[in-house]
Amino acid sequence: MEVSFREEIASLRLGAGETFRGEGILAVTKALLQSGVSYVGGYQGAPVSHLMDVLLQSEDLLQELGVHLQTCTGEAAAAAMLGASVAYPMRGAVTWKAIVGTNVAADALSNLASPGVIGGALIVVGEDYGEGASVAQERSHAFALKSSLLLLDPRPDLPTIVRMVEQGFALSEASNTPAMLELRIRACHVFGSFVAKDNRRAPISFRNPAMPARFDYGRLAHPPVTFPQEADKVARRLPAARHYILEHGLNELLGPPDGELGIIVQGGLFNALNAELAALGLSDAFGRLRIPTLVLNVTHPLVPEQIAGFCAGKRGVLVVEEGAPDYIEQAIAQILRKADLHTPLHGKDFLPLAGEYAPPVIAAGLAQFLDRYGQRFVAIPSLAPAAAEAAKRAVGAVIPPRAPTFCTGCPERPVFSAMKLLRQETGPVHVAADIGCHAFATFAPFHQGNTILGYGMSLASAAAVAGTNQRRPIAVMGDGGFWHNGLNTGVAGAVFNRDDAVLVVMDNGYSSATGLQDIPSSREADHEGRGKAVPIERAIKGVGATWVRTVHTYDVRGVLRTLKDALSDPVKGLKVIVARGECMLARQKRLRPAQAKAIAAGERVVQSRFGVDAEVCTGDHACIRLNGCPSLTLKPSGDPLKDDPVAHVNNDCVGCGLCGEVAHAAQLCPSFYRLDVIRNPGRLDVWRLRIGNWFLRLFGGTPITEAPKLRPPAAVPVPAE
Numbered sequence: 001m002e003v004s005f006r007e008e009i010a011s012l013r014l015g016a017g018e019t020f021r022g023e024g025i026l027a028v029t030k031a032l033l034q035s036g037v038s039y040v041g042g043y044q045g046a047p048v049s050h051l052m053d054v055l056l057q058s059e060d061l062l063q064e065l066g067v068h069l070q071t072c073t074g075e076a077a078a079a080a081m082l083g084a085s086v087a088y089p090m091r092g093a094v095t096w097k098a099i100v101g102t103n104v105a106a107d108a109l110s111n112l113a114s115p116g117v118i119g120g121a122l123i124v125v126g127e128d129y130g131e132g133a134s135v136a137q138e139r140s141h142a143f144a145l146k147s148s149l150l151l152l153d154p155r156p157d158l159p160t161i162v163r164m165v166e167q168g169f170a171l172s173e174a175s176n177t178p179a180m181l182e183l184r185i186r187a188c189h190v191f192g193s194f195v196a197k198d199n200r201r202a203p204i205s206f207r208n209p210a211m212p213a214r215f216d217y218g219r220l221a222h223p224p225v226t227f228p229q230e231a232d233k234v235a236r237r238l239p240a241a242r243h244y245i246l247e248h249g250l251n252e253l254l255g256p257p258d259g260e261l262g263i264i265v266q267g268g269l270f271n272a273l274n275a276e277l278a279a280l281g282l283s284d285a286f287g288r289l290r291i292p293t294l295v296l297n298v299t300h301p302l303v304p305e306q307i308a309g310f311c312a313g314k315r316g317v318l319v320v321e322e323g324a325p326d327y328i329e330q331a332i333a334q335i336l337r338k339a340d341l342h343t344p345l346h347g348k349d350f351l352p353l354a355g356e357y358a359p360p361v362i363a364a365g366l367a368q369f370l371d372r373y374g375q376r377f378v379a380i381p382s383l384a385p386a387a388a389e390a391a392k393r394a395v396g397a398v399i400p401p402r403a404p405t406f407c408t409g410c411p412e413r414p415v416f417s418a419m420k421l422l423r424q425e426t427g428p429v430h431v432a433a434d435i436g437c438h439a440f441a442t443f444a445p446f447h448q449g450n451t452i453l454g455y456g457m458s459l460a461s462a463a464a465v466a467g468t469n470q471r472r473p474i475a476v477m478g479d480g481g482f483w484h485n486g487l488n489t490g491v492a493g494a495v496f497n498r499d500d501a502v503l504v505v506m507d508n509g510y511s512s513a514t515g516l517q518d519i520p521s522s523r524e525a526d527h528e529g530r531g532k533a534v535p536i537e538r539a540i541k542g543v544g545a546t547w548v549r550t551v552h553t554y555d556v557r558g559v560l561r562t563l564k565d566a567l568s569d570p571v572k573g574l575k576v577i578v579a580r581g582e583c584m585l586a587r588q589k590r591l592r593p594a595q596a597k598a599i600a601a602g603e604r605v606v607q608s609r610f611g612v613d614a615e616v617c618t619g620d621h622a623c624i625r626l627n628g629c630p631s632l633t634l635k636p637s638g639d640p641l642k643d644d645p646v647a648h649v650n651n652d653c654v655g656c657g658l659c660g661e662v663a664h665a666a667q668l669c670p671s672f673y674r675l676d677v678i679r680n681p682g683r684l685d686v687w688r689l690r691i692g693n694w695f696l697r698l699f700g701g702t703p704i705t706e707a708p709k710l711r712p713p714a715a716v717p718v719p720a721e
């Protein structure tokens with residue numbers, strides 16, 4: 001895992017009356033254990049990736065409580081897990097990233113929602129919405145409406161989040177309806193405290209197994225019973241959910257009980273709203289509001305009598321609902337119309353129709369709403385434009401936006417360097433990109449990728465192109481996407497249809513983009529994790545592909561040569577290239593402590609660094625245009641005859657050697673050099689240093705007197721066996 005929670009998970013053992021202090025996801029995990037879950041599972045994805053990480057790292061505690069833990073191969077598999085709650089009175093929770101994960105799980109969720117559940121079923125989704133999101137801008141709300149799922153959106157403070165997890169199970173059981181609990185990134189990472197309860201053992205678990213359920217056709221999502229199930233949703237389950245929401249006060253009325261104006265806000269947006277109200281003098285840091293505010297911790301279903309009662313008698317109500325369409329605002333308008341209430345309703349007239357409701361956005365909308373009713377407030381302007389202008393004055397030019405890029409030493413960057421070299425030789429090639437780290441290749445300096453249509457869907461998205469393009473398309477997917485979806489929809493489909501295409505599978509060892517989670521092909525040197533080292537090549541050949549090559553990613557010339565072979569092979573059909581190179585984050589995390597320990601023990605350790613000879617560098621910067629590594633940058637040449645800056649490798653270098661590989665593969669220049677720094681040198685090393693210094697003096701060079709300063713011990717990638 002990229003992040004370890006070994007210390008934090010000790011707080012999951014806190015008992016009744018003790019104070020839990022920590023992060024939002026840890027609080028969710030504690031709430032699950034306090035709720036008496038029988039099973040948990042899911043598929044990682046920001047911003048809830050580390051919920052699965054925490055569960056896996058607390059597996060000993062789950063074993064004690066009898067909680068079954070399932071690392072699912074995809075969101076559809078996770079949703080299908082909840083089928084246990086259809087037939088048994090078992091509480092279960094699964095997690096994934098919305099909206100993409102919900103889309104993948106759609107089939108199972110629809111069939112889960114139809115018969116409903118006996119035991120509480122909770123889906124913790126990471127609502128990745130906003131400018132910093134990594135997915136298409138859609139909302140979970142639409143799916144909750146479509147399938148009549150409960151949708152919880154808790155106010156981002158730990159007591160409320162924990163309460164909504166616990167109440168989510170109870171609400172699910174009271175209405176026999178699965179519940180979705182959406183957490184935005186700020187809710188996942190908010191810190192706070194709450195008073196803990198004892199963890200509960202579930203009545204049914206692997207420590208106390210149940211007898212098989214009796215057959216009941218009415219519990220199946222299959223005609224003809226789907227018709228009465230749909231009627232039951234409306235006639236019984238929906239009213240039961242509304243009754244429970246009202247009876248247990250799941251939505252919160254904050255501020256004074258009466259007032260001429262009011263605000264209705266999604267729970268997850270409350271902190272941003274409160275901050276802006278506090279700036280206007282209408283609240284404080286503790287949420288003591290001076291304007292009546294209805295906080296919707298449950299955004300579906302709405303409770304008509306609660307909405308109507310809140311709006312009655314007010315001069316105006318503002319609905320703060322992020323995203324489009326305005327589902328909540330429309331529903332509230334319908335409730336008011338049916339109740340024959342003429343309270344003016346505002347929302348998207350003062351707030352943007354779409355996009356993230358960041359604090360400055362909310363501030364501007366609030367100011368317009370209050371001004372409309374005679375309360376004069378001035379919105380606090382955003383500091384961003386002023387900061388940008390200050391930066392422009394400091395450097396004398398507009399600061400260009402910095403696109404995200406691969407990590408230093410990433411094993412996937414060399415493949416795209418090879419593909420850029422290929423494009424120079426062959427001309428344009430259609431590249432089908434995919435979800436994952438490799439999507440960074442769509443940014444500078446590579447600019448490669450014509451489509452991104454889903455996790456593991458790149459080869460499938462190139463199917464029609466393969467039959468209509470003059471050149472074979474190249475599809476790129478990661479090993480995570482390969483196991484998630486790509487093997488079936490891509491490889492098997494291409495073999496079955498005899499597609500003439502090239503697939504590059506990035507085998508970096510983990511589901512790296514979501515935090516280095518294990519996948520079936522993960523190789524665990526220390527026997528931790530759940531990886532089984534299942535060869536990707538064997539899986540590919542197992543579905544009928546015959547042209548399969550394996551290359552080491554750092555070998556740019558080898559990758560380029562294999563790509564040429566794949567594109568020029570006269571035999572039509574799928575060509576698969578498995579590009580293997582372990583994720584550098586994982587490699588450094590594993591090897592740096594081992595090297596530091598060896599150095600401290602006096603063992604001989606060799607560390608490699610790469611650099612650029614400023615006297616040899618011509619300053620054309622072609623190496624940077626073909627590489628893009630953050631450690632390969634520019635510096636003044638120091639030569640009055642060279643106006644342009646020269647290339648420079650800074651101290652972030654991890655010694656992957658790509659800069660030199662690219663220079664040789666592209667036949668650029670000989671300015672790159674490799675420096676091996678020997679820690680705890682032996683006698684032979686000292687002798688070699690002396691001989692080398694003698695030759696340097698002989699030819700007028702500068703003798704080496706000490707090792708250059710390096711960052712902590714770096715691990716040099718080596719070809720995988």
